[in-house]
Each structure stands twice: as structure tokens, then as C-alpha cells.
Amino acid sequence: MDIFLQQIINGLVQGSIYALVALGYTMVYGIMGLINFAHGEVVMIGTLVTITVAGSLIKVGMPVALAGLAGLTASVLVCMALGWGLERIAYRPLRNAPRLTPLITAIGMSIILQNVAMIVWGRNYLTFPHLLPKIDFEIAGANFTAIQLLIVLVSGMTMAGLAFLVYRTKLGMAMRATAQNPQVAGLMGVNSNRVISAAFVIGSALAALAGVMVGTYYEIAHYQMGFMLGLKAFTAAVLGGIGNLAGAMAGGILLGIIEALGAGYIGDLTGGFLGSHYQDIFAFVVLIVVLMFRPSGLFGEKTGDRA
Amino acid sequence: MKRWLNPRSALGITLITAALVALPFVVAMGGQAWVRIVNFAILYIFLALGLNIVVGFAGLLDLGYIAFYAVGAYTWALLASPHFGLHWPIWAILPIGAGLACVAGVLLGSPTLKLRGDYLAIVTLGFGEIVRIFMNNLNAPVNITNGPQGITLIDPVAFGAFKFSGNSQIFGFTISGPQKYYFLLVALAVIVVIINLRLQNSRIGRAWQAIREDEIAAKAVGINTRNIKLLAFAMGASFGGVAGGIFAAMQGFVSPESFSLIESVMILAMVVLGGMGHIPGVILGAVLLTFLPEVLRYGVGPLQMAVFGKMLVDPESLRMLVFGLALVLVMRFKPAGLWPSPERKRELTGGA
Numbered sequence A: 001m002d003i004f005l006q007q008i009i010n011g012l013v014q015g016s017i018y019a020l021v022a023l024g025y026t027m028v029y030g031i032m033g034l035i036n037f038a039h040g041e042v043v044m045i046g047t048l049v050t051i052t053v054a055g056s057l058i059k060v061g062m063p064v065a066l067a068g069l070a071g072l073t074a075s076v077l078v079c080m081a082l083g084w085g086l087e088r089i090a091y092r093p094l095r096n097a098p099r100l101t102p103l104i105t106a107i108g109m110s111i112i113l114q115n116v117a118m119i120v121w122g123r124n125y126l127t128f129p130h131l132l133p134k135i136d137f138e139i140a141g142a143n144f145t146a147i148q149l150l151i152v153l154v155s156g157m158t159m160a161g162l163a164f165l166v167y168r169t170k171l172g173m174a175m176r177a178t179a180q181n182p183q184v185a186g187l188m189g190v191n192s193n194r195v196i197s198a199a200f201v202i203g204s205a206l207a208a209l210a211g212v213m214v215g216t217y218y219e220i221a222h223y224q225m226g227f228m229l230g231l232k233a234f235t236a237a238v239l240g241g242i243g244n245l246a247g248a249m250a251g252g253i254l255l256g257i258i259e260a261l262g263a264g265y266i267g268d269l270t271g272g273f274l275g276s277h278y279q280d281i282f283a284f285v286v287l288i289v290v291l292m293f294r295p296s297g298l299f300g301e302k303t304g305d306r307a
Numbered sequence B: 001m002k003r004w005l006n007p008r009s010a011l012g013i014t015l016i017t018a019a020l021v022a023l024p025f026v027v028a029m030g031g032q033a034w035v036r037i038v039n040f041a042i043l044y045i046f047l048a049l050g051l052n053i054v055v056g057f058a059g060l061l062d063l064g065y066i067a068f069y070a071v072g073a074y075t076w077a078l079l080a081s082p083h084f085g086l087h088w089p090i091w092a093i094l095p096i097g098a099g100l101a102c103v104a105g106v107l108l109g110s111p112t113l114k115l116r117g118d119y120l121a122i123v124t125l126g127f128g129e130i131v132r133i134f135m136n137n138l139n140a141p142v143n144i145t146n147g148p149q150g151i152t153l154i155d156p157v158a159f160g161a162f163k164f165s166g167n168s169q170i171f172g173f174t175i176s177g178p179q180k181y182y183f184l185l186v187a188l189a190v191i192v193v194i195i196n197l198r199l200q201n202s203r204i205g206r207a208w209q210a211i212r213e214d215e216i217a218a219k220a221v222g223i224n225t226r227n228i229k230l231l232a233f234a235m236g237a238s239f240g241g242v243a244g245g246i247f248a249a250m251q252g253f254v255s256p257e258s259f260s261l262i263e264s265v266m267i268l269a270m271v272v273l274g275g276m277g278h279i280p281g282v283i284l285g286a287v288l289l290t291f292l293p294e295v296l297r298y299g300v301g302p303l304q305m306a307v308f309g310k311m312l313v314d315p316e317s318l319r320m321l322v323f324g325l326a327l328v329l330v331m332r333f334k335p336a337g338l339w340p341s342p343e344r345k346r347e348l349t350g351g352a
Helices: A002-032 A039-059 A064-094 A100-121 A146-168 A170-180 A182-187 A192-218 A225-240 A245-269 A276-293 B007-028 B032-057 B066-079 B090-112 B117-137 B177-200 B203-213 B215-220 B225-251 B261-274 B279-308 B315-333 B342-349
Strands: A136-139 A142-145 B168-170 B173-175
Touching (some): A002 A039, A002 A142, A002 A146, A002 A170, A002 A192, A002 A225, A002 A245, A039 A100, A039 A192, A064 A100, A064 B315, A100 A225, A100 B261, A100 B315, A136 A146, A142 A146, A146 A170, A146 A192, A146 A245, A170 A192, A182 A192, A225 A245, A245 A276, A276 B090, A276 B117, B007 B032, B007 B177, B032 B177, B032 B225, B066 B090, B066 B117, B066 B225, B090 B117, B090 B225, B117 B261, B177 B279, B203 B215, B203 B225, B261 B315, B279 B315
Antiparallel strands (some): A136 A142
16 A cells, blocks of 8 residues: 555656646647647756756855756746747748648757757766755655655646636637637737747746756756657647646646556566566557547547647 | 650650669769668668658558557567577568558557547557567567567578678679668669559549548548558558568667657658658658768768867767758748649649
8 A cells, every 4th residue: 555655646746747748738739739849858958957057056155945946947937938939930930831840840849959958968967956955754654755745736836827827817818719719819809929929938937847847856867858758748738638738737647647556566467577667658558548438638628620 | 554655754764773773883982881871761761651651641640650660670580580590581571570560550540540630640659659668678578579689680681592691793793782782672662662653543542632631521422431541551551561671681680779759750751851642752851861861970070170170069969950950941941841742732832
């Protein structure tokens, strides 16, 4: 039973990170129908910027908490600028292009960002500075750290904030309108360029936050870390029903928990035939099974053929 | 058939044939490495044309195409290497590889083909990753794929006593291993191109196009969309399987690393960059995207030395940077690809 609880906690933490990244995918997809393959790279840039800023501030003697906050702020700002630039330079000229064209552009941008990061930060693994003290808690035989608690709390609050933004503000209304029908939204006076830019900027800010979380949690970063993370997060978004905000959150957390439980139990279930190195398979197997029975994801609405 | 007989086409075919025959000998002057690169270009043409059936003709976005290539490669590797002590002939292995890849295609396709565009994309992507992870881990408890180390000492292609590796003498000429593979690959590629051309204008090809343009309308005119889509998957997959087998034999070595997602993405990029659904365009895309990174590999370092007098940036990352930039720029200025089919071009420029 402790293993079960332990894995649930681990899964919840990992899942919160997935959920934050998945929100970026799903917002962009919901509004313009584009799989932004470069989104995982934005997360990576977020982590690496924090390492540089917070690391060098700590080195000149700034208090750790303050340096961490400065690093977080810097990474959010850099990523927001990056998200805005991505949309403005790479995707906007392709609004009316064939469907696969922006996908290839996104792949190109992902390659570019990875290699820029490699040139700037080098090929080696970087250690993330210790921003939080190590405090352990114990509940019913399962251990968790302050970092884990903070990750879950912060991502929960961020998601609540995002839900408020989308469902209670004018910008959010404009976003939902554009997602439903860009032309009609335009006729109602919605500036769709601004809405799409906003989706990218907000998504990138969430990605930066997720990047900092990944950094503090695993204490290690690398220029290729964004790819698999982005893939899993995209899987989570599809699992929940892509284009659906609540779906992305639920999908992310579900995926995190499934992965953790799967990695914890697969050895026992298969009599030792399959080990925990099959962890990465769960995400995809679950995805395929869910989509077989619910072709639009768990919470996706039945839509007409848009693609 | 009349078209083939007119003198201009005949001249064109003769010239192309002559160029294709001369190519490996001309390229070999720059070293055998370049012949190998040419061989890979042809292998990628092969793969890109296979994927073109799925993505270009039938309009099904497949991001896990490399899985079928992997199935073909591992089939060859397991049936013709000391790993299991089997050394089957090419006649047996290639059909088995193509067949297994085809089964994999149907297996993936049958439960997922009702999904719409982007959902299908992520499922195929997941399938590709699953296949790769299994190949990476199926070395315990029973050693099937030898895990991340991969399988080595794979038999080359051989017809009877005639082996495709190493030098051999033909009519007094010395022909190197890569050059022999070149001719094998060209022959296979010609077959694939012909199959593709014939498919495109066949009843099936038109059914694929109908599904691509409007699935509901296609259903309404009596096309069995499920079976026709499955057929596209199965055919694309078998091409991938054959290409994989040749790849394994040519390299003499396979490991899961060669079948990562980025490879699927590259092949898709070839199809889209060249011009989806248009066979000459796809060939152009495959050739360009194989050569560009190689040319950059040899060009970027010396160029930096010449311009700045020292290595400013790691040439390997600069090379990929330029590659990514090329993808973005081509898509920006040629959204339908470098050489789109005439109908598609008309759709994009004219009309609404």
C-alpha cells in the first residue's frame, strides 16, 4: 500500500508538470488547429535560462530565494518573448497554407531551438541550482518533499488562474470565440491576431514555469530534454481531448499517475518479464486504447471533420 | 503506351539511364563515402515514396512510419546474421520483412483509422515509439533484439555466390560494394516509382484521393473507406519493410537508435517539402534532404575557417541549425512544397 501511495504522489507531481505543458499545446491547437512541435523546446529554454540567471546570481552572493525568483521571472519573460516571436515569424505567414506546412515549420523551429541551445549552453548536462531546502514529509508511509508539494500547489494555482482568464475575462471570451469560428469572431470585433499571439505568450509562460519545475525536481537539464517532455505533454493533451483546457489538465495528471503506477507495478504484473524501463510505453499504450474507444479523447467534444 | 514510344520521351529515358549508370562512378571520384550517401538518398526516396502513399495520396498523417522500416530491418537482421545463426537467402527474407511490416501496418491501422487527422498522427507517433522501445529492451529475459547494442555482422545482399559487399570484377571493371548496392537500389527504386505512378491513376489511387479531399463524400459514392485506408497503410508499410531490409544488409548493423522519431519526421519532411502527393516532388525532397546535411557537414567547418579564421561555432550544431532554417524557409516561401503537383498548385494560387 505504501508503494501505491508513493507512486500516486510521484505521478501527481510529474502529471502536474505534464499538465502545464499540455495546456500550451491545447490552447494553440484549440485556436488555430496547429500542433506546435516546438513547444517542448520552449520548456527546455525556460529551464536553461533559469540555470544561467539563478546560477550566476547565486554566485555573486544573492540570497538563494531571491536568485530563484529572479531566475523564474527571467525565464518566464524570455519564453513569452520566444513564444510571441515563434508565432509572429514562423507561423503567422502560414495561416492559410496547407495543413501540413506549419507542422514542418514547427519541426524546423524545434531543430533550430535545440541547436541554438546547444551552441549557447553546450552539449553537457547542466546541474540546476538548489533553490529550495530539502524538507521531507511523511504521510501513511509515503514520503514526499517540499519541492513536490510546491510543484503540485503552484501548478494547481496556475491552472485555476488560467481557467479564470479563459472563462471570466474579455480576452478569454475572445479566445473561446476565435476557437469556435475565427471568421465570425472577427466580425464581432475580435482581433484574431492578438488572440493567437496571446495564446502563444500564455502557453509559453506556462512552459517556462514547467521548465523551472522540471529543473528543481530533477536537478539536471540538457538541450534535448524538451523533446520527450513535449511529446508526453502532447500525448496528455490528446488523451484529454485536444483543444479542451480541462481535458489537458486531467490528461496530464492522469498520464503522470499511469506512468508512475505502471513503472511501479509492471514487473509484478508480468512476472518480471517486462521491467520498469518500459515506462515510456504506458503513455502511448494508454493513448491508443483510449482513442480506440473515445476517438476525441476523454473530454473532447464530438466535432465535425475539421482536419 | 503511345506516350512511351515518341522520340522525345525515348531520348529523355536514354539520357536519364545513362546518367544513372554513370553516377556512382563519377561520385566515387570524391570517395566511396559519397557513393554511400547517394545510396542513402535512394533509400530515402524509397521510404518517402512509401510514406507518400499514406500521407500524399490518402491524406493520413503518419508520424510513426519509421516503425515499419524498423520491422523490415530487424527481420533481415534476425534472419541473416550470426545472432540466431540463421542465414536465409534474400528471396525468403525480403518478402517476410515486407509481409511483417504490412501486418504491422494493418495492426496499427485497423483500430485507429476512424480517428481524424491529428489524433491519427499522435497514435502513429506513439506506435513508432512503442516499436523502438521494444527493440531497445527485448534483450531480457530472452535475448531477441540484443537491446541498445543492436545486431552486428548482418549478411550482405547476395544472389547465390554473388555478394554485394566488397569489391568484385565485372567485365574487367572493379566495382566496389557501395556501387553494387547502388545499382540494386536504383533497380528497386525504379520499380517503386513505377508502382507509385500506376497506383496514382488507378481505381485505388483515385479512391485515395477522394478520401483525402472529402471522406464523407467518398463514402457516399460507394468507396469502402475503411478498407481503402487500410490498404494505403499496408502498402506504405510494406515499402518501408523492404527498404528496412536493404538498409540492414547494406549497413551490416542495426540498432534501435536508427529508428527514432526524428527519422519519421525527416521522411515526412521530405514528402511535404518536396510536394505532397507529387512523385517527382517527393523524389526531389528526399534527395535534397539527404544531401543538404551531408554537404553542410563537409562545408560548414571549412567555410568558418575561411571566413573567420577559426571555429566559432561547433560545426555539428551549426549544420543542424542551417537544416532547420532551410525547412522553415522553404515552407515560408513555398507552402505547397518545392515541386507541387499542378492540380495542387492551381488550388492554392487560384480559386477562392
